[in-house]
Amino acid sequence: MLLFSENTKVDDVIENSILVVTSDPNKMESVCEQLAMRDVGEIKRFLGNIEQLESCEDTINTDCIVFDASHLDSPDSSIETINLQISKNVNKIAFSTKDSLLLADEFEKKDVRYCLYPTQLNRMGGLVHQTAQDKTYTNSAIRITLMSCKGGIGGSMLSYQAAEFIANKRQSPTLIVQGAYGSQNLDLISKVAISNEVTLLQKNLSGFYEDKSHAWQYYNPAYENFECIVFDFTAYNAADENIENVLTHTDCLLLICDRDISSARTAKKIIEANNHLMNSNNGVRRLYVCHNQHHGKISGEINTQEISGLIGKSVDLTIPYLTKPGDPSLPLNFSGKNIHHLENLCNLLLGKKGHKPSKTSLLDSIKKIGQRG
The missing domain is CATH 3.40.50.2300 (Response regulator)
Structure with missing residues (x-):
């Protein structure tokens, strides 16, 4: 035996x-x-x-x-x-x-x-x-921050979708942190009850509600087991010192605007603050602007080009109004043919360069026509 x-x-x-x-x-x-x-x-x-x-x-x-x-x-x-x-x-x-x-x-x-x-x-x-x-472990997670420049413009939904995509793409532990002064609606989006303790939402993705006594913090013992952390913060009600804390400690910042001019004003203020910090070798190097068209067009609202002019920086990404048929409560529907909007967003956050098709000049077009004959 x-x-x-x-x-x-x-x-x-x-x-x-x-x-x-x-x-x-x-x-x-x-x-x-x-x-x-x-x-x-x-x-x-x-x-x-x-x-x-x-x-x-x-x-x-x-x-x-x-x-x-x-x-x-x-x-x-x-x-x-x-x-x-x-x-x-x-x-x-x-x-x-x-x-x-x-x-x-x-x-x-x-x-x-x-x-x-x-x-x-x-x-x-x-x-x-x-x-x-x-090799010894150090708390060196990639920190990505999405900041809504106005309330109710779909920032939390966008943050959750980005965190979910990144967790699946990198196949590594990812955490989404909802700021203490945000909407606190991550549980409604994820359909999982979330508290001030790290909660598993799905494979490789966890959620966490920031406590008001420890708001705007990028270093927390609860973050040590994650390789990527997505922070869902609100900018429109943030004090100057909180904005500076974000610009100093995040690896990547995405400012989310909508068609309301007030969101552009908030984005401009943050961009100017970051430019000032960059003069002294501080600030965030990868700062992007997203125009999230989270509802149908209303007369008098500004467009993407106008946002670029107002903030003094080109809008890096525009997400059109995407709805799920029969379910208007979910304004962001990245399934099917719309998945490329989410891919473009996450490639931006992860530092991947988009490959834009080269523009065809008038001379090249004439040559092609001549070759056909």
Whole structure:
């Protein structure tokens, strides 16, 4: 009789998933060969530059990224891309053909291990193991804020839809926080009872009501288990110090306006405050404006172009009035053909650049007509 079957064996080693990023096929083979020799775990490949990481379709559950930094003079842009497309908590290892101690030190100060290619290639496997063992959790979730510049313009619904989309797309723990001075209607939207404690809404998505005694805070022990946090705040009743707190601590800010001129005035005030903070290296770098047309057109209301003129900044995204047939209580219906509006919104929040079709010039049109003849 067997006392211990093979099924009772427990493997204490959790296999890591390593993504290798380089546009050079020869480097890809060399790096992957070294990692395979060290048996570091599952190796995934993306043949492209780190700036093209948004095109990679296999970033989910990545523990470590090894990327080619030969064309980079600073780690900043690569770190920002990795944080948005994968996670702030992923281990980062850069390899480069630049033999520069100053550049290597700059990467190391940003918690990115640096290898000289190809002379230090044999260190790669060891570094993957070392970073996996030394990694300690820090509260470094991506913080995205959606601010309604007027009451009753669908900001909470938009925030929930964005948080749900991001949670499904990134397949990582996501939290939506509704501000203490907002509508407090997240339970109606999610159809789950929510309180001042973190509540699971669905897989990878939780909700939380901010308490008035701890309003406008971006750091809370309750946030430590999440990789992305979407804050649903209201701007029209916020004090100047609260606006400054948002501009100082969020990674991305989306200002939501409607056709009412008062929302444009509030957005303009926040944009001007951020421009002032940017002069002293503060403020939020990724600030966007969304025109949410949450109801049918009414005579005398302003349009998207007029909003841009009033706030001194182009509107980045316009969401048309979308209704669900037979259910006017849900003004945002992103199902079916309307899903691209939500995708565009979330790509904006996650730092993905939209690919706009190039405009055809008059000369090109004449050439095409001539070719047909």
